[in-house]
Amino acid sequence: MHCTLVPPYILQALARQDDPAVRDAAVRTLAFEKTFAVSRLIGDRALRQATATTAPRLQRLIHDALNGEDLPGELVRREGAPASADVAVNEAYEGLGDTWELYLGVYGRNSIDDAGLALSGTVHFSEQYDNAYWDGEQMVFGDGDGMLFNRFTISVDVIGHELTHGVTGATADLAYKNQSGALNESISDVFGSMVKQYSLGQTAEEADWLIGAGLLAESVNGVALRSMRAPGTAYDDERLGGKDPQPAHIRDYLRTTSDNGGVHTNSGIPNHAFYLAAVALGGNAWERAGRVWFETLTGGELRSDATFPQFAQLTVATAERLLGTEARKAVAEAWAGVGLVTS
Incomplete structure (x- = not known):
């Protein structure tokens, strides 16, 4: 399953722009997204096979890719650690927690897999990456191109959206077509x-x-x-x-x-x-x-x-x-x- 927040038709439109900065950011984003479909499939399969072993406990791990593409990147904040000077780190941390709280507090679901999965996120992925996605194991956030898109940690509903792809993959597994x-x-x-x-x-x-x-x-x-x-x-x-x-x-x-x-x-x-x-x-x-x-x-x-x-x-x-x-x-x-x- 290859699910990203920004639809491909928007990125394709950006890739046709005359502005080279906008165009190049969109082209890089489109090119990268062809590479993670297999890891997403494997990750969602693992979620469906997960078995709860611990009582519900929020566990967040926020990493920094330092504008590279190696995941998960450098661990910069873990559960209970103080806020970072980096706003994207804090937004990712809070958004993961807000999503966990909704699923457990309202629906009694123990994290995305209902088995206590630790929630991991990586910020500052790649350069001017115009998207966010769940790869089957963790959240990944781009910084946007700075011209048409802001950083992708800015909207908590974006984080809830992508993590819910993990819930769907672990339950009904709706075919992505x-x-x-x-x-x-x-x-x-x-x-x-x-x-x-x-x-x-x-x-x-x-x-x-x-x-x-x-x-x-x-x-x-x-x-x-x-x-x-x-x-x-x-x-x-x-x-x-x-x-x-x-x-x-x-x-x-x-x-x-x-x-x-x-x-x-x-x-x-x-x-x-x-x-x-x-x-x-x-x-x-x-x-x-x-x-x-x-x-x-x-x-x-x-x-x-x-x-x-x-x-x-x-x-x-x-x-x-x-x-x-x-x-x-x-x-x-x-x-x-x-x-x-x-x-």
Whole structure:
């Protein structure tokens, strides 16, 4: 599974820019990302086979790649150590902790693998690396190009998003192509947003529902990489390839062979369904809508090749089982709002 935060179509647009600094940073980022798919697959397989041996205990290890590409790099902060003078180190440390706290405190999951995995992250990866990713064993953060992208530790939802790929790989293992791949990306957005909401104490109504707020530099016409509240509105900048292409409704589903069948684009549809469900159910998203999505992901019924309608039907059934008939109705109406009618 080859999952990175910034979609390939944005990086490809950057690689076509006249500005040599922007172009070269994007070309280097695209070239590197072809090299880690195998390690990601092996790492996620190990997560699925993990067995708990200790009681839940947060363990964080933050490394510095010193703008090189050897992982994990130099250990610069471990669990309980004082804050660093390096803001990226501290943001990574806090973001890993916020994600761990959501999964354990709300869903009773003992780290990403449910077996107490220590959370490791590496900052300052490569030079002007325009992305962040989970490689099956740890988080890796680039510093951005400094022109269009800021450092990738800046948004806690980015960290929650990437670590959730590890949770998905350890549970339903959704195939990273077509609709199952878009669900894979959407689930990472869903829990990434909830990590931020949980850390800030925000209700579903109060949340901004943006993925990657703060990542885009001030010169970019945009607020984030994606919007769950309003897919297709996160940015509109020619340098990023134009307008945010995410659809919010199944009628606008993008049929393509690029980006593994449009996994970063079509994820806007289930993203918006979750937003509608969370607002309809009210309160804190992680308590009601989030629990429905978590139980659907980890309950054992979700197939690795699941389609949108199959996932929708499972969430509706799970909502009724966990929360009753009114919740079932709210979740069904949320899916109907994106054009997917459940029985």
